[in-house]
Amino acid sequence: MSVERIKCLIIGSGPAGYTAAIYASRADLKPVMYTGMEPGGQLTTTTEVDNFPGYPEGIDGPTMMVQLQKQAERFGTEVRIGMITKVEFSSEIGGIHKAVVDNTTEIEAETVIISTGATARYLGLPSEQKLRGGGVSACAVCDGFFYKKQNVAIVGGGDTAAEEATYLANICEHVTMLVRKDEMRASKAMQHRVNSRKNITVLYNTEVDEVLGEQVVEGLRMINSETKETSEIEITGLFIAIGHKPNTDIFKGQLEMDETGYILTEAKSTKTAKPGVFASGDVQDKEYRQAITAAGSGCMAALDAERYLASIEQEVEA
Numbered sequence: 104m105s106v107e108r109i110k111c112l113i114i115g116s117g118p119a120g121y122t123a124a125i126y127a128s129r130a131d132l133k134p135v136m137y138t139g140m141e142p143g144g145q146l147t148t149t150t151e152v153d154n155f156p157g158y159p160e161g162i163d164g165p166t167m168m169v170q171l172q173k174q175a176e177r178f179g180t181e182v183r184i185g186m187i188t189k190v191e192f193s194s195e196i197g198g199i200h201k202a203v204v205d206n207t208t209e210i211e212a213e214t215v216i217i218s219t220g221a222t223a224r225y226l227g228l229p230s231e232q233k234l235r236g237g238g239v240s241a242c243a244v245c246d247g248f249f250y251k252k253q254n255v256a257i258v259g260g261g262d263t264a265a266e267e268a269t270y271l272a273n274i275c276e277h278v279t280m281l282v283r284k285d286e287m288r289a290s291k292a293m294q295h296r297v298n299s300r301k302n303i304t305v306l307y308n309t310e311v312d313e314v315l316g317e318q319v320v321e322g323l324r325m326i327n328s329e330t331k332e333t334s335e336i337e338i339t340g341l342f343i344a345i346g347h348k349p350n351t352d353i354f355k356g357q358l359e360m361d362e363t364g365y366i367l368t369e370a371k372s373t374k375t376a377k378p379g380v381f382a383s384g385d386v387q388d389k390e391y392r393q394a395i396t397a398a399g400s401g402c403m404a405a406l407d408a409e410r411y412l413a414s415i416e417q418e419v420e421a
Contacts, residue, residue, distance in 0.1 A: 104209050109135050111408055112202060112212035113180075114187050115350075117144025118394045119384025120218035121171035122401030123408075127216070128178035130409045134216075136175070137185045137204060139350075143168030144220045145385070146394055153248060155394050167394075190215075192357050192377040197415045200379060213415075214379045214408040217366065218401060219350040221385040221392070225343055226258065230314040234341075238320025243267035243342045244393070247274050250340040256281060256323050258311060259344035265293035267344050272300045279336055280305045281325060314341055349386050358382075365389050373404040381407050 111132040127134040146164035153161040189203040223241030240246040260282040315322035366382040373381040383404035384397035
């Protein structure tokens, strides 16, 4: 297996990874980025991005990611299509971290920035997958605006679903909330917020049977899990809020994580429990999950990596 030694390895290529790459390459860390299975990350499945500063007319997700890549490459980032399949992080300050690419090449890196993101959980229905980007979304805050004064539905019973239903109620004509069980998992405060809105209808013991529409969402067929009766409603947007899975499987046993698998970072930094390993974007953020916050934490990770390397150099000189 061939071995390559580098200063900074970036794993993942969404807004966090590319922003980290822009900052790291400008700091002369000569970063090498591996894009993973989904180059550009979750934003490549989004059509319009209207809430990223600097784009008054909005921009589509894939175009934005191409622009970020070009900007990173302009300063010397080497973007490679490939998957990191195994890692071995050092616990020593100044230690070398090892990563295997596609089970063939070994990278030895002085610093590693993890920005592998998270994947939204979907229901798995063929009709839902067909209409992703055509009215099916996993982010109400990102896409709710496009459904102003329209009828929409949201699936989920936790805090995120309740929060997003309330958010949608401020924009949309009517919100139908589908809760799989006979009660919500959301906190009492969040439930109260949902129940106090006149334009939110909560349907318990209800699941999606089929998303209706050819090119765009036109309606929803629902099934009651107790009576097995089906019913239909007309909607233009369906929001799935049943959670996210952080893409951290290859880091298990190497880094500290919470019970869901999000990487834990130190205080307000991007530092993980391993010196020289940093985590940015949705892989460590289950709270905000926006392109702009991911980009911000990518900047932080690159600055943290630069300062870490500078502190090691000072120690060596001393």
